[in-house]
Amino acid sequence: MTVLVLCVAFVWFLKQVQVAFFSDLSPIPNAHFTVPLSRLWILHKRWKNRQNRARLAAHQKLGPVVRIGPRELSVNCIDDGVRTIYGSAFDKDAWYAKAFRGHEKPYMFTMISSKAHAERKRMFxxxxxxxxxxxxxxxxxxxxxxxxxxxxxxxxxxxxxxxxxxxxxxxxxxxxxxxxxxxxxxxxxxxxxxxxxxxxxxxxxxxxxxxxxxxxxxxxxxxxxxxxxxxxxxxxxxxxxxxxxxxxxxxxxxxxxxxxxxxxxxxxxxxxxxxxxxxxxxxxxxxxxxxxxxxxxLGPWPRVAPSSIRLGKFSNIPKGTIISASSYALHKNDKVFPCPEKWLPERWLDASETQRKEMMRWFWAFGSGSRMxxxxxxxxxxxxxxxxxxxxxxxxxxxxx
Incomplete structure (x- = not known):
């Protein structure tokens, strides 16, 4: 029995090592050195209510696609990012059902399945x-x-x-x-x-x-x-x-x-x-x-990859990977919104047609896609x-x- 337990534990350990360092996620920069092996870093940030700030800092340092857990990514780009994740049939992560638990009947916001959500949405x-x-x-x-x-x-x-x-x-x-x-x-x-x-x-x-x-x-x-x-x-x-x-x-x-x-x-x-x-x-x-x-x-709003996909410059993101974006980070892009921490209505009045179009591409206060x-x-x-x-x-x- 002891040998069996040790064998199972060893196989589990090898699987974790493979996911952490030898999977298709391994080339993606890590928000913290522990994230290939554990979700503790992002869970701690969520518990301290600092998740969005931590994710934004990671994106500013490491780029538009960042690894925040063994099988979890944060995305802060539109093309090959938000449009891919929220513009197609990605189901929601099980987090929604857990976070808003306590009611026997699911409602539109908590529905995991995109198909079920679409059917309910048509009613309203x-x-x-x-x-x-x-x-x-x-x-x-x-x-x-x-x-x-x-x-x-x-x-x-x-x-x-x-x-x-x-x-x-x-x-x-x-x-x-x-x-x-x-x-x-x-x-x-x-x-x-x-x-x-x-x-x-x-x-x-x-x-x-x-x-x-x-x-x-x-x-x-x-x-x-x-x-x-x-x-x-x-x-x-x-x-x-x-x-x-x-x-x-x-x-x-x-x-x-x-x-x-x-x-x-x-x-x-x-x-x-x-x-x-x-x-x-x-x-x-x-x-x-x-x-x-x-x-x-503010988000983030997690989704689950239904198949192998491409995000940014990274291809072959495996099926089942949890991926999310947040309006907090998207709206802080200083290339699109100069002085992003300042409240400046004039930016919308003074923008050229091209600039306003780009700002609207990055504007995500209500989400996007079929589940906005x-x-x-x-x-x-x-x-x-x-x-x-x-x-x-x-x-x-x-x-x-």
């Missing part, structure tokens, strides 16, 4: 499409009611008083109102902007309270899907809106320019008011730069009126670090 794609939102009179109505009828009055009262406001929580409340109104209708949506106590009671035990309500009233699959949409709609978007409000609060001249642009070209509540937002280049620049620097979905964020257009059109409402209202004293 139309109502989240750009053309549908632009032509929707319901969106115009809810934007007018929530932004002009609720949020703007609240923001004016904040600016006129000395009260301390948790902008992150109020941003999430606003986005929850918009998201719930879009999903369930304005009449059945939340009003957390005005009902602060109700919002606090809802968000504090969020998963327990919200989940319990839905499990009692809707089928399990539908309830989990809508829960996912609600979480994504208010949480990630609310974080980005908070950064946006902070940045424009520091720049009174930018607020004045935004106000002039908005008053000249856009009126909330008008027919096709979502479509009119695209005629506001300064607002677009502010949104794009905020999403670039303060993306709430289904609510990306709703998120953009939700952020825009909040920015409009805040123009001329905020000051540096309104949003503090």
């Amino acid at each position: 794609a139309n109502v989240y499409s750009k053309s549908y939102i632009q032509k929707s009179s319901r969106w115009s109505e809810m934007a007018y009611t929530i932004i002009s009828g609720r949020l703007r009055d609240e923001m004016i009262s904040w600016a006129d008083s000395d009260i301390v406001v948790d902008v992150l929580e109020r941003s999430k409340a606003c986005l929850m109102d918009l998201t719930s109104a879009w999903i369930f209708g304005l009449k059945h949506g939340t009003n957390f902007i005005q009902n602060v106590k109700e919002a606090e009671e809802f968000f504090t035990p969020f998963r327990r309270t919200f989940g319990g309500f839905f499990w009692r009233t809707l089928e399990q699959t539908l309830s989990m899907e809508l829960l996912d949409h609600m979480v994504a709609g208010h949480d990630a978007t609310g974080i980005t809106v908070t950064y946006l409000l902070y940045e424009i609060s520091q720049r009174s001249s930018l607020q004045r320019r935004l106000k002039i642009e908005i008053q000249a070209h856009w009126k909330i509540g008008q027919k096709n008011c979502a479509e009119q937002l695209e005629k506001l280049p300064l607002l677009d620049a502010v949104l794009m730069e905020t999403l670039r620097l303060y993306s709430a979905n 964020c289904i609510g990306s257009h709703l998120a953009i059109y939700s952020k825009s009126p909040v920015s409009c409402a805040s123009s001329g209202v905020l000051s540096a004293n309104a949003v503090q670090t």
Whole structure:
């Protein structure tokens, strides 16, 4: 028995050595000297919440394809990189099911299979499409009611008083109102902007309270899907809106320019008011730069190679290799985004057609491919009126670090 155990252990050891030093991954530079043999380095970075910084540093030093584990790679390039991984039928890594475990029924974001995801996505794609939102009179109505009828009055009262406001929580409340109104209708949506106590009671035990309500009233699959949409709609978007409000609060001249642009070209509540937002280049620049620097979905988002593939200059990446990219690193490419750590909306206004095209190639706030964020257009059109409402209202004293 002892001999058998030793033989098995020896075979396992030889296999690890082969994967570490003699596989098709061995020519790829290592983020740390231990990664060919162990995942401890990247796991430690994740535990310390420093994964994205560590990966970015590795890419800056070693290049666009870096090994971060025995069978795991980090990628920071578009061609032979992001387009290969996220533009084809790569399944998600099992990490998704583990990270978002606790629910019997899978929902779109946690589905491992690309085929299952595509089938589910078809059910919702139309109502989240750009053309549908632009032509929707319901969106115009809810934007007018929530932004002009609720949020703007609240923001004016904040600016006129000395009260301390948790902008992150109020941003999430606003986005929850918009998201719930879009999903369930304005009449059945939340009003957390005005009902602060109700919002606090809802968000504090969020998963327990919200989940319990839905499990009692809707089928399990539908309830989990809508829960996912609600979480994504208010949480990630609310974080980005908070950064946006902070940045424009520091720049009174930018607020004045935004106000002039908005008053000249856009009126909330008008027919096709979502479509009119695209005629506001300064607002677009502010949104794009905020999403670039303060993306709430930093990643990384792991995928599994379905067959032998090429990444960058490395060919024969074996089937089963876990590969991922992150918007955090992609958006820090100083060749595409000079001074990447600075919030500079002007980069989008001053860019030539060629430069803007290149920036859009590297822009990854919502992912890409068939599994990119289904609510990306709703998120953009939700952020825009909040920015409009805040123009001329905020000051540096309104949003503090």
